[in-house]
Amino acid sequence: MGLYRNIMTSDADETRQALLEAAYEEIHHYGFQAAGLSAILERTGVTKGALYHHFSSKLRLGYAVLDEHIAHQLETLWFTPMRQPGHPIDVLAEVIRQVGEHYRNEEIALGCPINNLAQEMSPIDDGFRRRIDNLYRQWQESIANLLAKGQREGSIIDSIDADDTALFILASLEGCMSMAKNAQSHDKLMRCGQGLMSYLNSLRA
Amino acid sequence: MGLYRNIMTSDADETRQALLEAAYEEIHHYGFQAAGLSAILERTGVTKGALYHHFSSKLRLGYAVLDEHIAHQLETLWFTPMRQPGHPIDVLAEVIRQVGEHYRNEEIALGCPINNLAQEMSPIDDGFRRRIDNLYRQWQESIANLLAKGQREGSIIDSIDADDTALFILASLEGCMSMAKNAQSHDKLMRCGQGLMSYLNSLRA
DNA sequence: CATTAGACATACCGACCAGTATGTATCTTT
DNA sequence: AAAGATACATACTGGTCGGTATGTCTAATG
Numbered sequence: 001m002g003l004y005r006n007i008m009t010s011d012a013d014e015t016r017q018a019l020l021e022a023a024y025e026e027i028h029h030y031g032f033q034a035a036g037l038s039a040i041l042e043r044t045g046v047t048k049g050a051l052y053h054h055f056s057s058k059l060r061l062g063y064a065v066l067d068e069h070i071a072h073q074l075e076t077l078w079f080t081p082m083r084q085p086g087h088p089i090d091v092l093a094e095v096i097r098q099v100g101e102h103y104r105n106e107e108i109a110l111g112c113p114i115n116n117l118a119q120e121m122s123p124i125d126d127g128f129r130r131r132i133d134n135l136y137r138q139w140q141e142s143i144a145n146l147l148a149k150g151q152r153e154g155s156i157i158d159s160i161d162a163d164d165t166a167l168f169i170l171a172s173l174e175g176c177m178s179m180a181k182n183a184q185s186h187d188k189l190m191r192c193g194q195g196l197m198s199y200l201n202s203l204r205a
Numbered sequence: 206m207g208l209y210r211n212i213m214t215s216d217a218d219e220t221r222q223a224l225l226e227a228a229y230e231e232i233h234h235y236g237f238q239a240a241g242l243s244a245i246l247e248r249t250g251v252t253k254g255a256l257y258h259h260f261s262s263k264l265r266l267g268y269a270v271l272d273e274h275i276a277h278q279l280e281t282l283w284f285t286p287m288r289q290p291g292h293p294i295d296v297l298a299e300v301i302r303q304v305g306e307h308y309r310n311e312e313i314a315l316g317c318p319i320n321n322l323a324q325e326m327s328p329i330d331d332g333f334r335r336r337i338d339n340l341y342r343q344w345q346e347s348i349a350n351l352l353a354k355g356q357r358e359g360s361i362i363d364s365i366d367a368d369d370t371a372l373f374i375l376a377s378l379e380g381c382m383s384m385a386k387n388a389q390s391h392d393k394l395m396r397c398g399q400g401l402m403s404y405l406n407s408l409r410a
Numbered sequence: 411c412a413t414t415a416g417a418c419a420t421a422c423c424g425a426c427c428a429g430t431a432t433g434t435a436t437c438t439t440t
Numbered sequence: 441a442a443a444g445a446t447a448c449a450t451a452c453t454g455g456t457c458g459g460t461a462t463g464t465c466t467a468a469t470g
Contacts, residue, residue, distance in 0.1 A: 010373065011449060013389070037428065048429085050448050109328050118387040119324040120236060123314050132387055148226050153421065162401075166368060167378070175380025179372065182323040182337055188372070192233025195373025198365075199404050217417060242458065253459085255418050263458065412470090419464075430453080437446070 016054045018044045023061050024069045028113050031120045032062050032128070059127065064102045070113055074135060077102065084143050088150035089200050092143070096173070100186075100193055103177075108189060111181035115174045140166045147203070157205050165203065172196050207343075221259045223249045228266050229274045233318050236325045237267050237333070264332065267289035271336045275318055279340060282307065287347050294405050297348070301378070305398055308382075313394060316386035320379045345371045352408070364410050368409065377401050 022043040024125030026035040037058060041048060055061040081095045110116075114135055121128035144166035176196060180189035206218035231240040242263060243310040246253060255350040286300045315321075319340055326333035355361030381401060385394035 015447080028327060031236075031238070033236070034329075035366030036426085039428085047449050049432095049450075052429075053447060058383060111324060111328070115323055118383065119321055120317060122387045123316070124235060124239075127388070129387060136384070136387065161358075164396050164400055167397050168258045168381070168404075169382030170383045171397050171400070172373070172377040173275070173380065174383050175378065176373070178320060178323065178379055178383070179341070181329045182334060182341065184327070184334070191369050192372050192376050195369055195376070199407075202404075202407055220417080241456085243456085252419050254420075254462095257459075258417060414467105414469075416467080417465085419453090420462085422458100422462100423460080424458100428453105429455105430451100432450085432452100434449075435442105435447085439444080440442085440451085 012054075015044075015046055015050060019046060019051060019054060019061070020069050022063055024113070027062065027065060028110050028116065033120065048106070055184070058187060061132065062121075063127055066117065066128070066135075070117075071135060074114070074139065078139065079142055080186060083145065087155050087204075088146045089156070089204055091146065092169075092200060093197060096193060098198070100189060101178075103186070103189065105186045108180050108186050109145070109184040112174060112177045122163055136170065137182050141168050143169055150205075154203050160203060172199070217259075220249075220255060221252060224251060224256060224266070225270055225274050226261060228397045229270050229318070231390060232270060233304065233315055233321065237271050237322060237362050242408050243265065264330070266335065267326075268332055271322065271333070271340075275322075276380065279319070279344065283344065287351060289355055292360050292409075294361070294409055296351065297374075297405060298402060301398060301401070305394060308385075309396065310391045313385050314389040317379060317382045320382060323357070348374055355410075361408055365408060374401070374405070377404070 023035065026039050037048065037051065040046075040167065041051060051061070054062060062112065065188070077099060078095065081098060082091065083176075084094065085089050086094075113130060117128060119130045120137075122132060123129075139152045140163070144162045147156055147160070147162040147165055151158055173196065176189060176192035179192055180186065224303065227245045228240065231244050234240075242253065242256065245251075246256060247390070260269060281301065282304060286303060287296065289296050289298075291298065311400070319337060322333060323337045323341075327337060328334075345368070349367045352361055352365070352370055353365040356363055356367065379399065379402065381394060381397035384397050
C-alpha cells in the first residue's frame with residue numbers, strides 16, 4: 001500500500017477516463033502533435049507505464065479522445081438539444097445560441113476541437129481523417145434531417161436541397177468559429193453568427 | 206571554387222526566396238510546428254548555416270512566409286481579380302469559381318494555408334495570430350468594399366451591413382474549404398460553394 | 411594590398427519526446 | 441494456496457529537432 005494507487009477507490013476505468021480528459025485538454029490547447037505525453041501525465045498524476053497500459057501508442061490515445069470524449073461532447077452539445085420540438089430554424093437558432101454561450105471568452109481562442117483536429121491531422125493521418133469525417137457526417141445529417149422534416153411540414157422552403165444546405169450551414173458554423181478563434185473575440189463570433197442567422201431565416205417557408 | 210555556390214549566378218536573395226518557397230510547402234503540408242528545418246534544407250539544397258544567416262529562428266522564417274509568400278499569394282489570387290468590373294456578386298462568384306479551379310483534387314486536401322496556420326498557431330503565438338488577423342482584415346475589407354460599392358450603385362440590397370456580411374462570407378468560404386479538406390473531396394468544395402452562391406445571390410438588389 | 415563584411419558550410423550540442431524494458435503490487439481464477 | 445492476469449511504477453533509450461560555434465570562401469572597401 002502507498003506505493004500504488006488504491007484500486008478500491010480508483011479503478012482502472014477512472015484512470016482511463018482521467019487520461020482521456022487530460023489528453024483532450026492538451027490536444028485542444030496545443031494540437032495533437034504538439035501535445036506532450038509528459039504534460040498529460042503531470043496533469044493526471046498517472047505514470048507513463050499506466051498510460052501505455054491503457055493505450056498502445058499516442059496515436060491510439062488520440063483516436064480514443066475522438067471516439068469517446070469528443071463524440072460524447074458533440075452528442076450533448078448538439079445532437080440532444082437538436083431534438084427539441086419547434087420550428088426547425090428556431091431550434092437551430094437556439095442550439096447555436098447555446099453553443100455561443102458555451103464558448104465564453106477564454107475558450108473561444110481555442111476554437112472547435114473537431115475543426116482543430118481536422119485541420120491538423122486529416123492531411124497526414126487517415127485514421128483521424130475518417131473519424132472526423134464520420135462525426136461531420138452525423139453532424140450534417142442531424143441538420144439535414146431537421147430541414148427535411150421542416151420541408152415535409154411546410155415550415156421550410158421546398159426549393160433547397162436539405163443535404164447541401166446542411167453542409168453549407170455546418171461549414172459556415174465552423175467558419176464563424178474559425179474567425180472568432182483567430183480574432184480571439186467572442187463578439188466576432190456573435191457578429192458572424194448573425195450573418196448565419198439571417199441566412200437561416202431566409203430558409204423559412 | 207566549387208565548395209561554395211556561385212554568387213554570380215545565384216545571389217543571396219535567390220537563396221532566401223528558395224527557403225521561403227520550400228518553407229511554405231513544408232508548412233502547408235505539415236503545419237508550422239511539424240515542419241522540419243531538415244526537410245526545408247533538403248528541398249532547397251541549402252545548408253543550415255545559410256538558413257540561419259537569413260533567418261534568426263524558425264519562428265522568424267514562419268513569419269516571413271506569412272508576410273511575404275502567403276500575403277503575395279492572397280494578393281494575386283484574391284485582391285487583384287476582385288478589382289474586375291461588373292456586378293459585385295458576379296465578380297465575387299467569378300473569383301470564387303477561379304479559386305475553386307485553383308484547388309484541384311490533390312491540393313484540396315491541404316486546405317487554405319491561412320486557415321491552417323490560424324487554427325494551429327493563433328492560440329499559442331501572438332506573432333502569428335496578429336499577422337493572420339491583418340490578412341483576414343484586408344480580405345474582409347476587400348469584400349466589404351465591393352458590397353458597399355454595390356449598395357451605392359443600387360446593385361446590392363441596402364438592408365445588410367457590408368462589414369458583417371463580408372465577415373460571414375469570408376467565414377463561409379473558409380468553412381467550405383475546411384469541409385472539403387477533411388473530406389478530401391473537390392466535389393464537396395463545389396457543393397458547399399453552391400450553398401454560398403445561393404446566399405450571395407440573395408444579396409442582389 | 412589588407413581588412414572587413416556578407417554569404418554561406420560543417421560539426422556539434424542539449425533538450426525533449428515517444429516508446430520500452432523490467433519490476434511490483436493487487437485481483438482473479440483454479 | 442499457487443498461478444496467471446491486471447494495473448500500474450520507474451528507469452532508461454534512441455532518435456529527432458532547433459539552435460549554435462566556428463571555419464571558409466568571395467566581394468567590396470579603404
